[in-house]
Amino acid sequence: MNHIRNFCIIAHIDHGKSTLADRLIQACNGVSDREFKDQLLDSMDIERERGITIKSNTVSLDYTAKDGKKYLLNLIDTPGHVDFSHEVRRSLMACEGALIIVDASQGVEAQTVANLYLALEYDLDLLPVINKIDLPAADIERAQEAIDAELGLDPFEAIPCSAKTGLHVEDVLEGVVNKLPPPQGDPKAPLKALVFDAYFDKYRGVILQIRVMEGTLKTKDAIHFMHGGRDYKVDELGINQLKLVPKDKLSAGEVGYVVAGVKSVQDIEVGDTITLQEHPADAPIPGYQKARQVVFSSIYPMSTDQYPDLVKALDKLAINDAALTYEKDSSAALGFGFRCGFLGLLHLDVVQERLQREFDLGLVISAPSVKYKLKLRDGKEIEVDNPSNWPDPTVIDEIIEPYIRASILTPEEYVGPVMELCREHRSESQTMNYLSAGRLEVVSEMPLGEVLFDFYDKLKMITRGYGSFDHEPLEYRKTDIVKVEILVNKEPVDTLAYLVHREKARQRALHYCERLAKEIPRHQFKIPIQGVIGGNVIARSTINALRKDVTAKCYGGDISRKKKLLEKQKKGKAKMKQFGSVTIPQAAFVAVLKQSDD
Numbered sequence: 001m002n003h004i005r006n007f008c009i010i011a012h013i014d015h016g017k018s019t020l021a022d023r024l025i026q027a028c029n030g031v032s033d034r035e036f037k038d039q040l041l042d043s044m045d046i047e048r049e050r051g052i053t054i055k056s057n058t059v060s061l062d063y064t065a066k067d068g069k070k071y072l073l074n075l076i077d078t079p080g081h082v083d084f085s086h087e088v089r090r091s092l093m094a095c096e097g098a099l100i101i102v103d104a105s106q107g108v109e110a111q112t113v114a115n116l117y118l119a120l121e122y123d124l125d126l127l128p129v130i131n132k133i134d135l136p137a138a139d140i141e142r143a144q145e146a147i148d149a150e151l152g153l154d155p156f157e158a159i160p161c162s163a164k165t166g167l168h169v170e171d172v173l174e175g176v177v178n179k180l181p182p183p184q185g186d187p188k189a190p191l192k193a194l195v196f197d198a199y200f201d202k203y204r205g206v207i208l209q210i211r212v213m214e215g216t217l218k219t220k221d222a223i224h225f226m227h228g229g230r231d232y233k234v235d236e237l238g239i240n241q242l243k244l245v246p247k248d249k250l251s252a253g254e255v256g257y258v259v260a261g262v263k264s265v266q267d268i269e270v271g272d273t274i275t276l277q278e279h280p281a282d283a284p285i286p287g288y289q290k291a292r293q294v295v296f297s298s299i300y301p302m303s304t305d306q307y308p309d310l311v312k313a314l315d316k317l318a319i320n321d322a323a324l325t326y327e328k329d330s331s332a333a334l335g336f337g338f339r340c341g342f343l344g345l346l347h348l349d350v351v352q353e354r355l356q357r358e359f360d361l362g363l364v365i366s367a368p369s370v371k372y373k374l375k376l377r378d379g380k381e382i383e384v385d386n387p388s389n390w391p392d393p394t395v396i397d398e399i400i401e402p403y404i405r406a407s408i409l410t411p412e413e414y415v416g417p418v419m420e421l422c423r424e425h426r427s428e429s430q431t432m433n434y435l436s437a438g439r440l441e442v443v444s445e446m447p448l449g450e451v452l453f454d455f456y457d458k459l460k461m462i463t464r465g466y467g468s469f470d471h472e473p474l475e476y477r478k479t480d481i482v483k484v485e486i487l488v489n490k491e492p493v494d495t496l497a498y499l500v501h502r503e504k505a506r507q508r509a510l511h512y513c514e515r516l517a518k519e520i521p522r523h524q525f526k527i528p529i530q531g532v533i534g535g536n537v538i539a540r541s542t543i544n545a546l547r548k549d550v551t552a553k554c555y556g557g558d559i560s561r562k563k564k565l566l567e568k569q570k571k572g573k574a575k576m577k578q579f580g581s582v583t584i585p586q587a588a589f590v591a592v593l594k595q596s597d598d
């Protein structure tokens with residue numbers, strides 16, 4: 001086992017994790033130039049285009065070190081974004097060590113720190129790497145200072161390199177071999193293998209990525225999932241060297257894949273422990289956590305006849321995305337759709353984009369919401385994430401909502417506006433920590449619901465792109481949430497209803513009313529648009545009645561032009577929704593809902 005190193009790379013987004021992984025793979029000849037695609041580990045198109053890593057992938061590399069010995073390096077890729085922190089945890093549990101990247105021109109950022117804490121939680125040995133030293137703005141000394149002051153790691157151990165040019169990448173591999181520890185474990189003990197990732201393959205079904213902690217797993221073994229309770233038989237196992245290379249067995253300390261007739265990733269749970277049906281382990285590997293959906297939103301097809309396509313698309317996506325939940329939902333305005341649960345806003349974004357791009361679906365997405373917990377006057381407790389399930393305010397005794405601890409790193413000069421931004425988003429407490437080189441960390445406890453809209457965009461704007469943001473969940477706290485309904489010509493439009501803190505209800509209602517007034521065409525009568533809380537109007541706007549026929553402005557002259565105009569009107573109607581006596585264009589929903597809070 002001394003020749004094995006299981007490690008991952010952790011970094012703030014964009015600091016070069018994927019590029020370094022590619023370079024390590026190339027340096028170990030894991031792949032020929034012809035096979036090599038940029039950012040090989042990011043297998044999905046969206047990841048590649050947006051430059052974010054979502055799904056983990058693992059690769060085993062053969063490396064002959066300067067000491068002449070041969071090593072097997074298992075590089076376990078981890079997603080960088082906070083939405084996927086449960087996946088990061090899984091990956092960290094499979095490793096003994098981690099490379100922690102610091103961008104030589106940007107220094108330490110919020111996610112660098114957050115990931116460092118996670119890695120420390122799992123007792124990983126850490127080796128800092130200063131990347132992008134080829135950039136003119138690179139400042140290795142400053143990066144070393146930050147590694148010392150902000151990460152508490154030895155700056156003299158840090159390896160400067162350029163993942164882009166390949167400079168000193170060899171030193172990084174030597175560091176992995178010499179500074180990170182080999183795995184431990186007893187190959188003869190009862191089997192405990194951690195499932196740290198799973199993906200769906202069209203031809204072979206679900207492929208599990210596992211790390212054997214104790215014992216040995218062989219082909220044909222009958223296995224048991226200790227949390228999920230399901231049983232399977234191992235059809236094939238092996239290691240991932242960019243392609244799957246079958247083996248007879250995987251023993252304690254080793255990382256590899258397993259194919260065992262699992263049909264969908266929803267059937268198993270990443271983080272579960274596999275053991276053998278015969279001579280099972282007494283207890284699963286500790287630290288198991290379920291993926292939690294924290295953001296909820298309804299998805300409707302733009303035109304109702306696309307509903308069957310949406311069903312098919314979601315079923316297909318879910319085969320590969322165990323964190324996505326969806327159940328049937330319906331709206332008077334938009335017909336059938338799904339109420340979906342996501343890990344966070346980025347996850348919602350990715351799912352939405354995949355539905356639109358891979359399945360060519362036009363979608364209307366309702367305003368995202370968190371899950372509120374309500375105590376009712378009759379003593380019952382319920383959870384609500386969908387405005388349509390919100391009870392009458394008179395039966396509610398108490399409401400609590402999820403809070404987060406947000407950590408924002410910013411250059412000193414923007415700290416005033418950053419604190420102001422937090423206060424505007426109902427931050428309850430704010431503390432400041434001085435870091436190195438004129439940078440500060442603002443730690444703020446605030447409702448998760450407050451960062452769902454435009455918090456991140458605003459932060460980037462007020463810090464001119466220098467601010468970075470990360471968060472971890474806290475407990476639920478008492479709150480005062482109301483349901484706001486939007487009435488068009490006195491009829492509630494269900495899709496536009498939303499849950500919001502009482503203080504912010506009016507601001508958003510005004511925004512919706514004004515926006516709708518712009519988007520809904522004039523009718524023969526006057527249309528009031530109102531924002532209402534339990535019968536009380538808190539915002540309003542009005543669409544005045546149409547005075548003349550549209551064709552009137554043709555002065556009765558050109559008949560073909562008149563015809564064309566009427567034709568156009570008819571076509572436009574196809575994309576309209578009849579709502580009471582008012583027709584609302586689909587585009588109005590999209591326009592209103594895609595707008596952020598204010």
Ligand SMILES: Nc1nc2c(ncn2[C@@H]2O[C@H](COP(=O)(O)OP(=O)(O)OP(=O)(O)O)[C@@H](O)[C@H]2O)c(=O)[nH]1
Pocket residue numbers: 011012013014015016017018019020051052053079080081131132133134135161162163164165
């Ligand atoms: N100049 C320079 N650019 C680099 C270097 N390493 C990475 N980059 C660039 O930095 C950008 C981000 O690199 P990625 O490897 O995608 O970053 P990442 O950390 O994997 O990002 P996520 O996957 O989103 O977490 C890309 O445009 C890279 O080309 C380097 O050593 N020098």
